Amino acid sequence: MNPNFSLSRWRAEWAPSVPRELLAGAVATFALIPEVIAFSFVAGVDPAVGLYASFIISIVIAVFGARPAMVSAAAGSVALVAAPLVASHGLQYLLAAGLLAGAMQIAFGLCKMGSLVRFVSSSVRTGFVNALAILIFSAQLPHLHGANTATWAMLALGLALIYGLPWLGQRLQLKALGAIPSPLICVLVLTLLANFMGLPLKTVADLGHLPDSLPLFALPEIPASLETLRIIALPALAIAMVGLLESVLTAAVVDDLTGTPSNKSRECTGLGLANVSASLFGGIAGCGMIGQAVGNVKYGGRGRLSTLFAGVFLLILMVALKPWVSRVPVIALVAIMVMVSVSTFDWKSLGNLVRHPRLSSSVMLVTVIITIATHNLAAGVVAGVLLSGVFFTFKVANMLQVRGSLDEAGDIYTWTVSGQVFFASADALIEAFDVRAAAGRQARIDVSGAHFWDITAVGALDKVVERLRQHGCRVELTGLDEASQRLIERIRV
Secondary structure: OOOOOOHHHHHHHHOOOHHHHHHHHHHHHHHHHHHHHHHHHHHOOOHHHHHHHHHHHHHHHHHHOOOOOOOEEOOHHHHHHHHHHHHHHOHHHHHHHHHHHHHHHHHHHHOOHHHHHHHOOHHHHHHHHHHHHHHHHHHHHHHHOOOOHHHHHHHHHHHHHHHHHHHHHHHHOOOHHHHOOHHHHHHHHHHHHHHHHOOOOOEHHHHOOOOOOOOOOOOOOOOOOHHHHHHHHHHHHHHHHHHHHHHHHHHHHHHHHHOOOOOHHHHHHHHHHHHHHHHHOOOOOOEEOHHHHHHHHHOOOOOHHHHHHHHHHHHHHHHHOHHHHOOOEHHHHHHHHHHHHHHHOOOHHHHHHHHOOHHHHHHHHHHHHHHHHHOOHHHHHHHHHHHHHHHHHHHHHOOOEEEEEEOOOOOEEEEEEEEEEOOOOHHHHHHOOOHHHHOOOEEEEEEEEEEEOOHHHHHHHHHHHHHHHHOOOEEEEEOOOHHHHHHHHHHHO
16 A cells, blocks of 8 residues: 555545535536626637536546646637637647647646746735636626516525525524535526526527537547647747736645645646547537636535536536426526626725725736736736736835945945846946045945846945046955855856
């Protein structure tokens, strides 16, 4: 027996509570259905392509991913990137691009580059979460456009069931009301009412063609040539980067919700394996889905079993129970997604806009605005990261201080430098030295409170020393820390 194997650890990772894992996975499945079908239309492919992908990705990521309880499937961000390739060259080229994107993601994970998420500030993460919540909510609005009275009434009933049953269970201390997640009860009740009363409601069958059988293994039917590689290379890179970004940030959100860490590099590798598998079985590439992941965690999902069951249950619903699933009213799924969007949004961030520093708040707002404007989560996050970097650079650069003083004898002019010296503060360092005040005297530069980071900083120090010498000064440099000394020696060799 493997000495590292621990039954308790295995159970904690896979199924802390089997009933809750299965029920939470079922909720995630119902939350997946409308989004996956909608994203399939965005990508320009048959809904079955997105549903196949979601089934396979969920199974593979449950085993090889790093983040238990995280739900991954065909996602809107990937669909947006994939749509132009499908429109110009067709589905088979998209499958080939998915294979290549998966290989890139595997390489990314093996190179341990998942840790780059550390460069995403909390303000950007909050903006990412809030923007996604808004996009999830806005995606439900087309289902309500021109809705009849029955649709609005069923939406109200669905939300009443989703929010009312847990509240009633707590108020009356009835554990039975909390045994089954309220979204599942919502789907069951609304489906029975709609069919029994013959209400004029759009159903899942109206959203598109559902799968008739299991997915089959097949290589993309495209020419194996350099021209093919030229066509799919850039779309594959875009799919890989967008998928990695969204998955890693979703994993970080689930980390915060569960209070547990995860290996982001392993998550990248797992996503790559999932996308390779999905492409080989005729599915579109995907990534982590924060709305469904939040819903999964909210209703008790903590282990890999919830993710695994979400994929298995999706296939059961789409193939084995297709006649029944096709009769589920879309408005029931809309009610679930409204709940997911409300749960996803960080409502405390609205108050933090006033309490937190303006720069942090502006980063969050920019992330939200750009994401919503472009419908591209990657664009919003990249903009937020860049803005965070710019603000941080200016903040650190402004911490540089240079103070000059002449000793009592009037022989030695001393400058004391403190702070970080790098490309953004190098010019400020040069400008802070009034070399004319020390002309003809001995000049001492005390850098014990400073650190030199790059070649620009070393160049600035050299320029200061050279200017002082040009004004007849004998220059003494003191207080260099070991790291700065090594950098200077390496550059000057």
